Amino acid sequence: MHQFSLCIYIYMFVLWLTCCLAFQLIIHSYCPLLLSSLSQEEEEEKMLRIRSRIISSTWRSLLPQISSNKFSTHSERKLEGKVAVITGAASGIGKESAAKFISHGAKVIVADIHRQLGQQTASELGDNATFVPCDVTKESDVSDLVDFAISKHGQLDIMYNNAGVACRTPLSIVDIDLAQFDRVMAINVRGVMAGIKHAARVMIPRGSGCILCTGSVTGVMGGLAQPTYSTTKSCVIGIVRSMTAQLCKNGIRINCISPFAIPTAFSLDEMREYFPGVVPEDLTKMLHNTSELKGAYCEPIDVANAALFLASEDAKFISGQNLVVDGGFTSFKSLNLSQQVQERST
Ligand SMILES: NC(=O)c1ccc[n+]([C@@H]2O[C@H](COP(=O)([O-])OP(=O)(O)OC[C@H]3O[C@@H](n4cnc5c(N)ncnc54)[C@H](O)[C@@H]3O)[C@@H](O)[C@H]2O)c1
Numbered sequence: 469m470h471q472f473s474l475c476i477y478i479y480m481f482v483l484w485l486t487c488c489l490a491f492q493l494i495i496h497s498y499c500p501l502l503l504s505s506l507s508q509e510e511e512e513e514k515m516l517r518i519r520s521r522i523i524s525s526t527w528r529s530l531l532p533q534i535s536s537n538k539f540s541t542h543s544e545r546k547l548e549g550k551v552a553v554i555t556g557a558a559s560g561i562g563k564e565s566a567a568k569f570i571s572h573g574a575k576v577i578v579a580d581i582h583r584q585l586g587q588q589t590a591s592e593l594g595d596n597a598t599f600v601p602c603d604v605t606k607e608s609d610v611s612d613l614v615d616f617a618i619s620k621h622g623q624l625d626i627m628y629n630n631a632g633v634a635c636r637t638p639l640s641i642v643d644i645d646l647a648q649f650d651r652v653m654a655i656n657v658r659g660v661m662a663g664i665k666h667a668a669r670v671m672i673p674r675g676s677g678c679i680l681c682t683g684s685v686t687g688v689m690g691g692l693a694q695p696t697y698s699t700t701k702s703c704v705i706g707i708v709r710s711m712t713a714q715l716c717k718n719g720i721r722i723n724c725i726s727p728f729a730i731p732t733a734f735s736l737d738e739m740r741e742y743f744p745g746v747v748p749e750d751l752t753k754m755l756h757n758t759s760e761l762k763g764a765y766c767e768p769i770d771v772a773n774a775a776l777f778l779a780s781e782d783a784k785f786i787s788g789q790n791l792v793v794d795g796g797f798t799s800f801k802s803l804n805l806s807q808q809v810q811e812r813s814t
Pocket residue numbers: 555556557558559560561562579580581582602603604605630631632633634655659682683684685726727728729730731732733734735
């Protein structure tokens with residue numbers, strides 16, 4: 469479709485150029501009588517005036533079409549007029565998703581516990597972003613957040629429950645710190661539940677809306693992170709499934725996005741504890757090297773693109789799903805037989 473528009477644009481430009489040349493030819497052939505009484509300087513000046521009048525009138529007729537994006541090669545804006553709330557949007561995946569949503573015409577409430585960073589992110593994102601401080605473990609904060617979106621914009625179309633933390637408890641089940649377990653559950657699970665509850669409160673009366681939650685590959689497969697963190701992310705995937713029935717009946721879609729390892733503050737901070745002395749660039753490389761998809765690694769933009777898809781009309785019949793953004797990682801295991809043969813022969 470856009471290629472077609474571009475062709476029309478090029479066609480009109482060529483047409484305009486041909487008209488200009490033809491016009492000049494006519495003037496030169498039929499107007500010598502008109503111009504003959506003028507000096508050479510006056511003649512050139514008159515020609516220039518005629519030419520610039522043709523140019524400006526042509527551009528005047530083309531500009532409104534160009535500015536209205538009729539000939540644009542950019543993709544359409546998929547969230548025009550939508551209002552989104554994103555928790556944990558001061559940095560990483562949430563920030564990238566906020567930027568993506570805004571670039572597609574949405575107004576975004578950047579919600580985060582980190583006030584200074586949240587404020588900074590909102591000003592970086594521009595007029596369509598507003599920062600609201602919010603600790604997702606406090607139900608009153610989440611409720612106020614949703615109410616703020618309604619009072620400022622009159623509606624809430626997308627609720628993206630993305631805030632989450634890593635868990636720094638020991639890996640062994642016998643050493644698990646249950647107080648820490650409760651703290652991580654409060655953010656990663658209860659916080660998501662609160663987001664769904666209060667989004668549904670305002671979406672059900674409208675009979676529409678889209679809820680997104682950030683899970684993780686660690687919630688799909690065991691052994692990729694500490695059991696506490698994996699458990700919280702399995703819960704998020706489970707919550708999405710269990711909420712789908714009720715929300716479907718009210719015209720609301722809910723989906724989960726489970727990203728692979730991405731070197732954000734979240735993962736790098738945790739890795740620094742396991743591998744003290746390794747510089748951030750090397751930690752980033754280590755994470756990238758875990759990718760199974762040759763030539764690619766997971767970045768916040770991959771998750772933001774998945775979120776845009778699920779939040780847009782493109783996914784209007786998709787609900788209750790867990791979109792795993794992992795470059796195939798959780799879909800297979802290799803038997804590595806040829807590697808064993810190679811090892812035996814060396
Ligand atoms: N980075 C990864 O490798 C990875 C992989 C899979 C899933 N995830 C998930 O993605 C989500 C975003 O993580 P990220 O990688 O962008 O990390 P991040 O640290 O850049 O972003 C997380 C944000 O959540 C905020 N936050 C923490 N506790 C909060 C609370 N109680 N209330 C409100 N906000 C709070 C933080 O201030 C931070 O801005 C998390 O849920 C995380 O579990 C991350």
